Amino acid sequence: MRVLYFAWVRQKVGVAEEVVAPPAEVRDVAGLVAWLAARTPGHAAAFADPRQLRAAVNQDFATPDHPVAANDEVAFFPPVTGG
């Protein structure tokens, strides 16, 4: 699974992207957040307040209950501020 980070989420995690292999219990976005948060202190800081995070699965916005699978591209970022 490819995981991408943007804006301050990227700065806190410390990398723009990584390839991860979460265990089978990780079935949705919320489960992935909990699993990623335990990886490093940077991940923990980035995922400390899930209300400040938005996610996309395969480049579409996704809610916490959206399923994730091994070949997915999952991204985490703050609420968008373009325009």
Added chain:
Amino acid sequence: MARVLVQDAPFDIAAETAALTAGRTDVGGVGSFLGVCRADDGLAALVLEHYPGMTERAIARIAEEAEARWPLTGCTVIHRVGRILPGEGIVLVLTASAHRAAALEACAFLIDWLKTRAPFWKREEFAAGSHRWVEARAEDDAAAARWAKA
């Protein structure tokens, strides 16, 4: 089919507007929104980051919805990324139609949705060297929500 561009370079509003009417006589009006970088609180520059791939998909989808809701003859969305200085354009939305109401409404719809559904993030850089990420505004969500169909 909308013209959607995400680019570092500045855009030419006159050339983009002319392209929407070139060679056709069914356009009665072109609605436009030009977003410009302000120098609030001693801002030196805005640095825009985006999610390559998702950005273009998200904008194209929003433009398709605008084209489905209003009778547009053309539509252009150009969003800059990278470092943008005060006074420079950030985003350009152009909507062409036979009549003004469709052009103006579609233009407002597009910029309201771009602000809430396109994956861009702005970081403000200040003259003293500090910087901060711009936070999302609840007013932008409210502006986009008014376009939800009843």
